[in-house]
Amino acid sequence: MxxxxxxxxxxxxxxxxxxxxxxxxxxxxxxxxxxxxxxxxEGKVQAEEEMRLLLMQQAVAFDAFETLNIPQHFMAFVKNASYVFRFFEELSAEEKTIADLEGADVYAQFAEHLALLKQVYENYTHALDAQGLYDTITFPLYxxxxxxxxxxxxxxxxxxxxxxxxxxxxxxxxxxxxxxxxxxxxxxxxxxxxxxxxxxxxxxxxxxxxxxxxxxxxxxxxxxCSLSAPCAKVYPLASRSLQVGFVLDCVARFLQEGLAPEEIVVVLPDEGFASLLRLYDRAYVFNYAMGKPAKELDFVVRLRAKAQDVHQTTQPSLHRMRRLGIEENTREAWKKQWKKPTNFHTFVALIGSFEAEENTIKEQLHEALASLERVLKIAPTLTFSEALTLFLRRLDKMRVDDVMGGPVTVMGVLETRGVHFKGVIVPDFNDDLVPHRSEKDMFLSSTLRHYAGLPDKEDREQLQRYYYSRLFTQASHVAIGYVENEEKLPSRFLQALRTKKERYDESLSQLLLPFVAQKSREETPVLHPHAPFEKPLSATRLKVLLTCKRRYYHRYIQHIKEPPLPKDGIEAVDIGNALHGALEIACAHPEFGASEVKNQALVAHALDATFGTSASWRLEKEIWRERLGVFCANEAERHAKGWHPWKLEESLKSIFEGVHLEGKVDRIDKHLAGRLEVLDYKTGNTLKSGPKAIATMVDFQMQFYYMLASTQGEVERVGYYDLLQGVCVEEEGMEEKLAQLSDILVAYRFVESFEKTDKRAACSYCPYVHLCGRG
The missing domain is CATH 3.40.50 (Rossmann fold)
Known part of the structure; x- marks a missing residue:
């Protein structure tokens, strides 16, 4: 038996x-x-994950596959390949074929997409057969x-x-x-x-x-068999980290109520919460069934730091490299090899040694290298960056066994199958985690799944309910925690449970967690005699000085560079720069302004020249081509009235109240009669400041432009060019604002101390906010 x-x-x-x-x-x-x-x-070997990725990427390498909106480029495909694999794996496990999906009229291009997936399947299975391999997709066949x-x-x-x-x-x-x-x-x-x-x-x-x-x-x-569960005590908490204290508190309560520590389990809907528990588990109370993720190993941390630095060198990445002791010659070697095809020996030399890691993980690391070696023999054109992506992907799935574990078990939901505990503690019981969203559900709709007889979203949710209900019905003590705030909601699974809402005393966290009370920061005045106008003054530098003297001190006296923010897609500043460049090209053309149609043609050509070629840039370009239609019409009207662009993106200098001013003016238009108009492009809502705002003004850009352009002739108007509306908005109250600027230039000729601003709103997006203790 x-x-x-x-x-x-x-x-x-x-x-x-x-x-x-x-x-x-x-x-x-x-x-x-x-x-x-x-x-x-018989007669085949199971394909390793790296080989599967390589063969699948080759299987989708045909033009028509692009209509599925899954990128084919290697680096991007690796990130999205799981959806394709899950789709074919599920069909195979349920003994269905693509033909079983035919006939479901769910959207217009459905039949075409099915034909593409069928071709991918045939390409992939033929590639496996050619290598004498099988995987989870073809296993049921062989x-x-x-x-x-x-x-x-x-x-x-x-x-x-x-x-x-x-x-x-x-x-x-x-x-x-x-x-x-x-x-x-x-x-x-x-x-x-x-x-x-x-x-x-x-x-x-x-x-x-x-x-x-x-x-x-x-x-x-x-x-x-009894299906009744004990009344679960439910604790809403203000933040996720407070759940650590909640878990420790529940363990202590269960022990006081007579449970042995081996009879208690902490079940994690998101296994990433284990890293928080480890951080505060100073007494080694817990043993972690999922082990420790290999990505936390020093060796892997160093690999990712070097990869991030090559991909985008920033001040934070440089600091990280220095902190990890990564030498400059290593950085240069990686950058030199990054986009070049690599062989196994070069790859090993570049990633360095992992012999300092624990013996329990070394064997897995050697296996990962051996697998990559086999892949590089078959695909010698892989670049170092692509090979590293495969290697890190393998490492992300590795786990280091927990050898320092305590008596209370911590495990994921799937690990609870077939076991039972008297005391069950579940943190993170929020709707974004319970139920867990499956990648399988992201490729086929519920309607199509029902048609083909495949498990749908409801089936998967019911399965998760089953796991939790079995866990709870076999327990005598159940405690559930979740985060409740503006962004988090409790799981709807709670509605099916018998619960009693409890209040967790968050002050207990001060006892349970090694929090350090924040020390009051002694304010030391910054004294540094300084003459701001010794060098030519720009409107931007003056604005910083008037907004916050401390920010000015960090930026212009200490010369601390602002850290670049992580980019998620195209930044607004990049679009603004590209748009300014396009308008400079278009307006400089001798025929610009002749007609609305001619203007549109010149602007379209200029946008092609300055905007990028990626999908995101192409989208932005089409958006602005449409938006600038009113601009092109307005420019034809201005041309008919005698105005034409005269100076574009012109750097100018001037003197006002004995102070040397400098700046770059977007555009100066000149009338046939010789008068000048200064225009500053705005891509957002035009801001207008009335007389009441003059006393508290910090932005004198229009006044700077007026003084700078006055060196070129008589300035009739200064204003904003609202590109969204296609209209020019004149700056109001110029004389009063110039008088205010005059007073400011006199008052700030010499600065001795650099205080923080009293207006906390200015700190919201200040790059130096942590230096001031206001972060």
Missing amino acids: IHIFPTHRAVRSFYASFSSQDTFLPKAMSIAEFFKKALIV ARMDETFVFTCKAITVHLEGYLSSFEWRVLEEMGRLVPLHVKLVATPYNEKVLQVLRARGIDLKIGEEAQIRLGGDDFSTSP
């Missing part, structure tokens, strides 16, 4: 139940290990049963917790014809999908029954 359980932990728990008995232990193994021994593929192994089992009992695919059901039924095979399960409201499979085989179970079913035969037995 052999017992089959969903996980290795369930096997260990099964063996532990015999610890007080003097008897021979029955044989047990996980279902993954069982299928690995019972099913074999696998055959090892009857010798099955007969040695004599009898099999499968302890079913959750869901089996169509392929797995078929394999078990075939085994049931060779040896007695029983499936044990509990019928609950949440495993209806499994109960439907059994009904199709003539077995109708009632909710609340525990059944043992003989596959390959008609007999089955049932017994009543």
Whole structure:
């Protein structure tokens, strides 16, 4: 007799139940290990993950695939490949084909997309066959049963917790014809999908029954099983980190109520929360079933730091490199090789040694390198950056065993299958994490899944409800925590539970967590005699000085560079620069202004010259081509009235109140009569400041432009050119504002101290906010 359980932990728990008995232990193994021994593929080798990625990327390398909106470029494809693999893996596991999806009229291009996916599948499977490989997609096609192994089992009992695919059901039924095979399960409201499979085989179970079913035969037995769970205590908390204190507090309470630490489990909907627990687990209370992620290893941290520096060198990346002790020659070697094809020896030399890591992870790292070596032999054109992407992807899935663990277990939801604990603590019970969103659901709609008979979103949610309900019904103490604020909501799964809302005293965190009370920062006045106008003054520098003297001190006296912000797509400043460049090109053309049509043609050509070629840039270009239609019409009207662009992006200097001014003017137009008009392009809402705002003004850009342009002739008007509306808005109150500027230039000729601004709103986006202690 052999017992089959969903996980290795369930096997260990099964063996532990015999610890007080003097008897021979029955044989047990996980279902993954069982299928690995019972099913074999002759004449083929299982493909490693790196090889699968390489072959799939080759399989999608045809022009029509672009219509699926999945990038084909290697680096981008690696990030999105999981959707394609999951799609084919699910079809294979459920023993469906793309033909089973045909006929579902869900959208106009559906048939075309199915044909493309069919071609991808054929390309990929042919590539696997050519290499003598198989993977999870083709395994059901080639696998055959090892009857010798099955007969040695004599009898099999499968302890079913959750869901089996169509392929797995078929394999078990075939085994049931060779040896007695029983499936044990509990019928609950949440495993209806499994109960439907059994009904199709003539077995109708009632909710609340525990059944043992003989596959390959008609007999089955049932017994009543309680589905009632204890009242769960539910704790809303203000932030995620406070949940660490909540978990520690619940452990202490459970121990006080008589539970042994080995009988307590902390279940994580998001296993990333384990890093927070580790941070504060100074007494080694917890053991982590998921282990420690390899990405936290020093070796991997250094690899990612170097890769990030090559991709985008910034001040933070340079500081990180220095902190990690990475030498300059290493940086240069990586940059030199980054886009070049690499061989295995060069790759190993560049990534460096990992011999300083623990022995428990070295073997996995060597296996990852060996796998990459095989890939590079088949694909010698891979660049160093592409090879590194594959290598890091492999490392992201590695785990280091927890060898310093305590008696209280921490595990993910799937690891709870087949085991039970008396005390259950679940943090992160928020709607964005419970239920967990599956990548499988992102490729096919629920309508299409229902049509093809595939598990849909509701089925997966019910399966997760089943895992939690089984965990709770077998416990005597249940505590659930979740974050409740403007961005987070509790999981809707709570509605199906018997709960009692409790209040967690967040002040306990001061006792449970090693928080350090924030020390009051002693304010030391910054005294530094300084003459701001010794050098030519720009409107920007004056604005900083008037907004906050301390910011001015950090920027212009200490010369501390502002750290660049991480970019997510195209930055507004990049679009603004490209737009200014395009308008400079268009307005400089001799025929600009002749007509609206001519203006549109010149602007379109200029946009092509200054905007990028990526998809995002092409989108922005089309948006601005449309927006600038009113600008082109207005320019034709201005031309008819005698105005034409005269100086564009012109750097000028002037003197006002004895102060040397400098700046670059977007545009100066000249009338046929010789008068001048200064225009400053604005791509957002035009800002106008009336007389009441003059006394508190900090931005004197228009006044600077007036003084600078006055060196070129008589300035009639200064204003903003609202590109969205296609109109020019004249600056009002110029004389009063010039008088105010005159007073300011007199008052700030010499500055001795640099105080912080009293207006905290100015600190919101200040790059030096942490230097002032206001971050």
